[in-house]
Amino acid sequence: MHILSETTPPTKAKNINQLEFWISTTLYILALISICSQTTYGSGHSYRFEDNDIDFSVIENFFLPELFKISIIYISFLLFNFCLMPQLTRKNNIALNVILSVIVTAISVVTWMVANTYSQAYRLVEMEDVNNVYGIFFGEAFTYIFFLYLLFNIYAYFNEQGLALINKIQFLKSYSKNIIPEIFITTRIWLISLMILMAVISAKSDNEILVFWLIAPPVNVIMAFISIYYIIPNLRKEMKGFGRYFWGNLAISILIIPFILLLLAGFMSGGNAVPLTLAFTLISLVCITTPAAWYIYKNKFEKQNEIQMLKTELGKSDANLNFLKSQINPHFLFNALNTLFGTALQENAERTGEGIQKLGDMMRFMLHENMQDKISLTREVEYLNNYIDLQKLRTSRTGDIKIDTAIEEQINNLKITPMLLIPFIENAFKHGISLQQPSYIKITLQTKENTLYFDVSNSIYIKADNDPEKLKSGIGLENVKQRLSLLYYGKHELIIRETAKEFFVHLTLQLD
Template sequence: MLKLNESTKIELWAATGCITAALLFSITEMTINAQYMGQTWISLLFNYMVTCICYLLLVLYVDQEFKKSDKEVSIAVIFVYILINICFVIEIINAYFTALLAIKILIIYFRAKKENPKNQIYAEATLLFACSIFIHACLVLSNSINISKAFFTFIAPISIFLYLYLMYAALPHLITKSRHFLRYLGSSLLFTAVSFIPLGILLAFYFSNNNNQNIPEVLLAFNAPVQLIVHILAWNIFKFRNRRKAEEIQTLKTELGKSDANLNFLKSQINPHFLFNALNTLYGTALQEQAERTGEGIQKLGDMMRFMLQENIEDKIPLSRDVDYLNNYIDLQKLRTSTSSQVAIEIQIEEQLNNLQITPMLLIPFVENAFKHGISLLYPSHIKITLQINNSTLYFDVHNSIHLKQDNDPEKLQSGIGLQNVKQRLALIYPGRHELIIRENAKEFFVHLTLQLTENH
């Protein structure tokens, strides 16, 4: 069942009231002044009923069709415009209400959802018919000369249909052919010449009892230049739109290429950095003792290198594999810090028994940054890492102390690429699907990441 909002309901009641009031006024005036000679109140009632029906068709059908952004508009909306135009020409709908109906069509056009490319022809037809009907009604209200009114009665509708045919049927087909301009020019001249026959018959029939016998000849004289102008306009507008569409596609390709190149560069940057840190960690452990811990560290490093060589090149991997890599890195760092009683490391990472996918190496920079700046073997230090999943949302928190590097530390002057890298990757890969909060004071560093993940289907 069709649901209408309150503003539409008010509009319907107001329009129905106006049409009813106009009908009553016309019947009263006809009765008192005998102004409508040869016209009965029944014919008046019929005229206003048709007016009301046309308005209801616009509100309850045409407007609703253009509100469907995911479906193609029905071709029946064109027949509604034709019906309104014919009823106006044969004087069933008066000029005042015709102008109001044209304004309503314009409102429908500006409120229409035009996202669907298939609806472009209907949107353009709506605009053209609304303008043509409105101008025609204004000419009648201003008692303009008959030739201008006859132009909008016959030539304007034909020109509209010709333009729509050229833009959405003829030109898309001809543009793929060789010598398409010559083909288009030839078809334009042929169509213009052939159109004189049905137009001449229609004008002769319509003006058979009309005193203005020169009107058909003038309209026929206008026919050729108007149609040639329509052909020229259609050609130039079509070429302009094609050129603009090609530029938009090229721009999108360029931006996509930049994003891919940037992402690949960032991913290639991050691997040597982690290998450098891991090797430094193993080197420090080896100096401390040549025992099981060194072998365990080498095993962890081997798993990490295997991950980076095999899975880090993928766009998406199972979350469980990325978490395994994270745990290996943490275990490797624990080997280095296990000899110090002043280092407190708290890890709360849930086991991943789901089908969620994640871009590799998004989480590790925060952990690496925490161990790099948050651990000192000489002073009290702490790191707390938590990772939880709720439905398809990942919640990742890192909280660590901050210790300034010693002057002789080779990494003191190296800013690193980890955090800046992950910010760029999140912006490229998860736009609108992540929230990253980073806070820092003189002694502590906080990171909170919320990430919307997808499942592997």
């Protein structure tokens, strides 16, 4: 089964394109706001004009040039990303789209050059040869636009074909089904950040930040993926901790210095760009990427493994439960109970027959209604009454046991989680009844609108040392507390009070 398709699904591609459109449009609007703000409250490069005795117009020498520059970049990005490159990747009208790409680039270079002749007109005076200045303007505009638009096209191509290209790297699939889309998304984010950085850096700006961003993020991302999918899993198999991982990554970071220097070879003449990039890359590898990768693995993959183990164990439990259920034939049990019921009636054992009938009703409830998420409150109350009646049959021969019930008949359509109330009554009969000592149980249940009021109180007596119930710890009550907190969070109030002579439970429940 293929984890990823060879091409991006149309719906997903559409969503991606919409996201990129709104990001680029938002940045364009922010740039416009910045230009308008500087036009209103700033002075542009007016001091350079004044130093060279040139008249400065904030509209002609700042606002319009900057407006044309950012507008041509914005429009070109939309054309490359949404029109030209998608057509080229699908091999539709290749020649036409190549020609249009060249035309768009040429218009952008000319627009950028002309805009700079107005915004940087002071340079025409600072240099003696005017033609040489125009040549410099053209060279700066061509270099800047060429690399920026090259990045536009790389991103647009990667956006269309990147997922399919990464999916062809077979060894990646052996690590995790998530690694391919994660690499795709990470690369796209890095390319977007590069485009934004290139768009805000002018031709004469210091390029140290750009050089750093070209090298540091890819090296750190590669190190993070290697750590998360290879180094840490192998160390965890050997039961190694963070210390072993940290010092190992520190050694690897030092060993890749020659590789980083090789990447920086083309920037050796860039002043402080190389040493700063090298220093920040190593610092980020050791202080940011190494602990971040460990944190991501611990909080993502190890939790996934724990969840998978729990699912496996739960699956085994379900299988065992289903096996046990398969060993019980409900029809056989009901037929046997019906036979015993008929025999009891023939022998005039009415009390025995009544008990068998109620037991049958309870078993039918447990086999059917108990499997549902919600049942009618009427059925739950019927089950409670059957249980109480059976207990009364068991204790009816003892005059010192008093069982008072005031359970309101339910004719509403309220729903309740099955078997939610019975643990309280079971607990009362289990711990509140003594066949040797006077004891009592009082049960009340009523509803008002959507609210259920349920009270159970019972006597407490000291159990004999040989009583099997003496050491029981009330697991049923703890279980029902957990169910209430999960299923009726914020919709219930449970009060349990115990004195030397009485155990009391009050439950208020908001029902559907």
